[in-house]
Amino acid sequence: MYKQGFFITTLVMACLLLFACHAKVPDIETQLQTTLAAQTVSPLDVGVAPDAAKVALGQMLFFDKELSGNRDISCATCHHPSQGSGDGLTVSIGTGGAGLGPARQIGYGRSFIPRNAPEVFNRGSAEWTTMFWDNRVIIQDGGFHTPAGDSLPAGLDNILAAQAMFPVTSADEMRGLAGDEDVRGSVNELALLPGDDLPAIWAALMTRLFTYPEYVALFEAAYPGVPAEELTFAHAANAIAAFEIQAYTLPNSPWTNYLNGDSSALSELEKQGALLFYGDAGCATCHSGSLLTDQTPHALAVPQVGxxxxxxxxxxxxxxxxxxxxxxxxxFRTPSLHNVAVSGPYMHDGAFATLEAAVLHHLDPETSLLTYDPTQHLHPELYDTFQNDPALLAEMLEYVDPELAPERPLTATEIEALLAFLQTLTDPAVNNLDQFVPGSVPSGLPVQDIVMQNSH
Ligand code: HEC
Ligand code: HEC
Structure with missing residues (x-):
């Protein structure tokens, strides 16, 4: 009798306990940890620190307008430390333009660059296999496939260096147009070369650089023992890439700290956002891996502007x-989202001025596209470039990647949580990048442009 009573009591207690366990929803921290473990989400591996002598050369090249045909624009103009490694513009403004930042002015008779200047954060990670919004520089079968085809020189250190071969060859970005004069009133000899003769353009740039003893010394220090006649623009590109990696490796966000085990790095709301990102909102389908991108193109029906x-x-x-x-x-290739809070405007053509608008577009591309108001997002000069033909909009919506749809509609609070999560991807050091702007460059051309604030 006693035994039986004990048995029943134990049984009842066990049932109660089991019920309690089942009824209790695991807290947000447990849910998030379980989700991350199931998807093997790991912190970003930023790769090895680049060689200091290459960084020193690369810093000069990155900021020196000598690399542009008209000596009026550098890589930094469009990928500036003060602009989150971009230019703060919807679509970029190339040679002939003036100023820096959101209100950079376009030059008379020039056109806008077709696309938004992307951020260039954390490109030292060995995971990168693609460059550009359309992946036109890509690692395939162990080699670099680029628009240069067989003309691409050997000896490029990484895909970032392969990318750096191209902006200098683009007439609208850096090279200029036949007939242009440079800022000193000399003929722009780079613009007179045939646009498809990339080796000639790269050689002419090296001729320019070697007229400055300071560059000769910087190249010698970065490539000791390599005879001057063997130095090519690939060596310059490797140095530029080394500098980009040095300046723009910014992985130390609250999110990275969280993944490294500091559960207090995120608030409850931010954790809820992370859970949605890796769960019901479906973001990690494409913004996957430690870079937060699958590096694969997807169609999102982003409004066509520019x-x-x-x-x-x-x-x-x-x-x-x-x-x-x-x-x-x-x-267009899924963008990485590290430091995304500082890299607006968003999308391949900068169609959205705010993170909120970019995220809302994902959640309902049809409404977003059909109600897109260029005056809300763009500089007045670009209002008319929004392509709003109803047949085109319908066609774009047909092509939207079915993977874009979230598991279920999100509530306003959930969207707020998602946006809070995106803010946790910012490394606070992103606000301290001015230290990478050099006081001067070997050509003596001006380094400091006036930062122009958005006027509209
Ligand atoms: C006129 C502005 C402008 C200048 C100058 C410029 N860029 Fe860019 N950059 C862009 C734009 C716009 C894109 C995107 C183009 C595309 O995807 O079709 C881009 C793309 C890139 C990317 C690709 C990032 C990625 O993952 O897709 C890198 C890296 C980069 N630029 C570095 C450089 C370097 C290095 C220089 C100097 C040699 C330079 N840029 C000069 C505007 C500029
Ligand atoms: C089907 C793949 C896919 C899914 C799912 C997806 N994205 Fe994207 N995301 C992209 C692509 C592709 C772009 C760029 C589109 C373009 O420029 O045309 C983008 C752009 C962005 C941008 C702009 C970044 C920048 O630098 O311009 C943000 C922010 C963003 N996504 C956040 C999210 C969030 C949050 C979710 C989940 C609600 C999400 N994405 C789900 C593919 C995806």
Missing amino acids: PGKGDESPLDLGRWRETAVDADMYA
């Missing part, structure tokens, strides 16, 4: 321009 690209202008057909595969129509 001049468009190539023969299809005023449209920009994205990855399709490289592959001519129907599935690549209007598709």
Whole structure:
């Protein structure tokens, strides 16, 4: 009798306990840890620190307008420390323009660059296999595939260096147009070279650089033992990449700290946002891995603004321009989201001024596209570039990647949590990048541009 009573009591207690455990929803911390473990989310591996002598050379090259045909624009103009490694513009403004930042002015008779200048954070990570919004520089079969084809020189250190070969060759970005005079009133000899003769353009740039004894010394220090006649623009590109990695490796965000085990690095709201990102909101389907990108193109029906690209202008057909595969129509590479709070405007053409608008577009691309108001997001000069033909909009919506749809509609509080999570991807050091702006460069051309604030 006694035994039986004990048995029943134990049974009842066990049942109660089991019920309690089942009924209790695990707290947000446990849920998030379980989700992250299931998806093996790991902190970012930023790679090895670059060689100091290459960084020193690369810093000069990155800020020196000598690399542009008209000596009026450097890499830094469009990827500036004060602008979150971008330029703060919807679409970039190339040679002929003036000023820095959101209100940089376009030069008379020039066109806007087709796309938004992306951030260049954490590009030292060995995980990067693609560059550009349309992946036109990509590692395939162990080699670099680029628009240069067989003309791409050997000896490039990484895909970032492969990328650095190209901005100097673009007439609208840096090289200039035949007939241009540079800021000193000399003929722009780079612009007179045939646009498809990339080796000639790279050689002419090296000739320019070697007229300055300071560059000769910097190259010697970065490449000791390499005879001057063997130095090519690939060596310059490797140095530029080394500097970009030195200045723009910024992984130390609250999110990284959280992944490294500091559970207090995120607030409850931010954890809820992370849980949605890796769960019901479906963000991590594409913003996956430690870089928060699958480096794959997807079509999101982002409003088409700006001049468009190539023969299809005023449209920009994205990855399709490289592959001519129907599935690549209007598709652009998923951007990495580290430090995304400081890298606006957003999307391949900067169509959205705020993170909120960029995220809302994902959640309901149809409403976002059909109600897009250029006056809310763009500089007045770009209002008219919004392509709003109803047939086009319908076609763009047909191509939207089905993976974009979240598991279920999100509430306003959940959207707020998602946005709070995106803020945790910012490394506070991003506000301290001025130290990388040099006082002067070997050419003696001005380094400091006037930072122009957005006036509209
Ligand atoms: C006129 C502005 C401008 C200048 C000058 C410029 N860029 Fe860019 N940069 C852009 C734009 C716009 C893109 C995106 C183009 C595209 O994807 O089609 C880009 C893309 C990039 C990317 C690719 C990032 C990624 O992951 O896709 C890197 C890296 C980069 N630029 C570095 C440089 C370097 C190095 C220089 C100097 C040699 C330079 N840029 C000069 C505007 C500029
Ligand atoms: C189907 C793949 C996919 C999914 C799912 C996805 N994204 Fe994106 N995301 C992209 C692509 C592709 C772009 C760039 C599109 C373009 O420029 O045309 C982008 C752009 C962004 C941007 C702008 C970043 C920048 O630098 O311009 C943010 C922010 C963003 N996504 C956040 C999110 C959030 C939050 C979610 C979940 C609600 C999400 N994404 C879900 C593919 C995706």
